[in-house]
Amino acid sequence: IIGRSSAMQDVFKMVGRASRGDAPVLITGESGAGKEIVAGAIHKFSKRSGSEFVAINCAAIPENLLESELFGHEKGAFKGAGDQRIGRFEQADKGTLFLDEVGDMPLETQTRLIRVLSSGEFYRIGGNSPIKVDVRIIAATNQNLEEKVRNGSFREDLYHRLNVIKINLPPLRDRKEDILLLTSYFLKKFSEEAKIKVKVLSKEVEELFENLIWPGNVLQLQNVCQSLTLLSSGQEISISDIPKDLSLQRKGPEMSWSDMLESWASKKLLKGDDHILNSATPIFEGTMIKAALKVTKGKKSEAAKLLGWGRNTLARKITELDL
Numbered sequence: 001i002i003g004r005s006s007a008m009q010d011v012f013k014m015v016g017r018a019s020r021g022d023a024p025v026l027i028t029g030e031s032g033a034g035k036e037i038v039a040g041a042i043h044k045f046s047k048r049s050g051s052e053f054v055a056i057n058c059a060a061i062p063e064n065l066l067e068s069e070l071f072g073h074e075k076g077a078f079k080g081a082g083d084q085r086i087g088r089f090e091q092a093d094k095g096t097l098f099l100d101e102v103g104d105m106p107l108e109t110q111t112r113l114i115r116v117l118s119s120g121e122f123y124r125i126g127g128n129s130p131i132k133v134d135v136r137i138i139a140a141t142n143q144n145l146e147e148k149v150r151n152g153s154f155r156e157d158l159y160h161r162l163n164v165i166k167i168n169l170p171p172l173r174d175r176k177e178d179i180l181l182l183t184s185y186f187l188k189k190f191s192e193e194a195k196i197k198v199k200v201l202s203k204e205v206e207e208l209f210e211n212l213i214w215p216g217n218v219l220q221l222q223n224v225c226q227s228l229t230l231l232s233s234g235q236e237i238s239i240s241d242i243p244k245d246l247s248l249q250r251k252g253p254e255m256s257w258s259d260m261l262e263s264w265a266s267k268k269l270l271k272g273d274d275h276i277l278n279s280a281t282p283i284f285e286g287t288m289i290k291a292a293l294k295v296t297k298g299k300k301s302e303a304a305k306l307l308g309w310g311r312n313t314l315a316r317k318i319t320e321l322d323l
Contacts, residue, residue, distance in 0.1 A: 003178025007170045011038065014167045019045035024117070026162045027140040029169030032219030035140040036100060038169060043096040048136055051095030054088050059101035066109050068125055077126025089122060093133045102162065103143035103154060110155045117161050137162065144282045146320060151278065166322075172214040172221065179210050182218060186225035199229050202238050212246070215264060286321045289314065 018025050019042050027035045043053040061069050072087030088097055116122045121130040139162045148154035191198040214220055232241040268276045292303035304314040
C-alpha cells in the first residue's frame with residue numbers, strides 16, 4: 001500500500017537490506033508519507049517477525065509521561081502511579097520498537113535512550129533493578145535532525161546511533177505514478193468495509209488527483225478516499241463530489257510557489273508546530289540546489305554560480321543536507 005513507482009524502488013531495496021540485520025534504522029520523510037508502514041515492513045521481513053512490533057509517537061505523548069511510556073514505572077514512583085506499568089521497551093523485547101517523530105523527544109529522554117542503546121539495560125521509573133532487553137530500534141522523523149543537532153535540540157551521539165541505515169521516503173507528489181494505484185486500493189478497501197459497490201474516479205477526478213500537491217501525502221489520500229466513499233452519491237466519483245479545499249491544492253498557475261509555502265506554513269502553525277523555519281529552510285535550500293544541478297547537468301561550479309554561492313559553499317550545503 002506504499003506504491004510501485006520508480007521513486008520507491010530505492011526504498012524497497014533499502015527495506016530488503018534493513019530486514020537482513022539488526023542495525024538501527026532512521027526513516028525520514030514528510031508527515032503521512034507512510035513511515036510506519038515502511039517500519040512495519042522491515043520488521044515483518046526480519047528475523048524478529050515472530051515477536052512484537054511496538055510503535056510509539058514521541059510527539060503525541062506529553063513530555064512528563066514519555067519516559068514512563070518507554071521505560072515503565074514502579075507502583076508509587078510518582079503521583080498517580082497506582083500500579084506497576086510495563087513500558088514499550090519491555091513490550092518490544094525480542095522484537096522491534098518504532099519511535100515515530102523521534103525529533104520531538106526531549107533531551108533528557110534522549111539521554112536515557114542512549115544508555116539503553118549502549119547497554120541494552122534500563123530502570124523503570126522508581127525501580128532499583130536493571131531490566132535487560134533485546135530490542136531493535138527503528139526511528140522516524142519529518143524533521144531535519146542534522147539541523148536539530150546543530151542548534152542543540154537533538155543529541156549528536158543519539159543521531160549517529162540511529163542513523164546507521166537511513167531510508168528517505170519521498171512525498172506523494174514526487175511519485176505521481178502511485179497516486180491512482182493507491183486511490184484504487186483505498187476505494188476498494190473502504191467500499192468493501194461499507195458493503196457497497198466499489199467506488200471509482202471519473203477521468204476528470206483522476207486528472208485532478210494526479211496534479212494535487214497532497215501536503216498530507218498517503219495519509220491525506222487515504223482520508224479523502226474514505227470520505228468520498230461514504231459521502232459521494234453515485235458509484236462514479238465526479239468533480240462535484242470533491243471538497244473545494246482539496247481542489248485548491250492543485251499545482252500550476254492557480255497557486256504560486258509562495259502561495260503553496262504560505263499554505264504549508266499555515267497548516268503547520270495551526271497544528272501547533274513551532275520552529276518551522278528549522279524544517280523549511282533545509283527543504284528550500286535542497287530544492288534550489290537540485291534545480292540548479294539539474295540545469296547544469298551536475299556541474300557544481302556552474303550550479304554554484306547560478307545560486308549566487310561559491311563552489312565551497314555549495315559543496316558544504318550538499319554535505320549538510322545529505323543530497
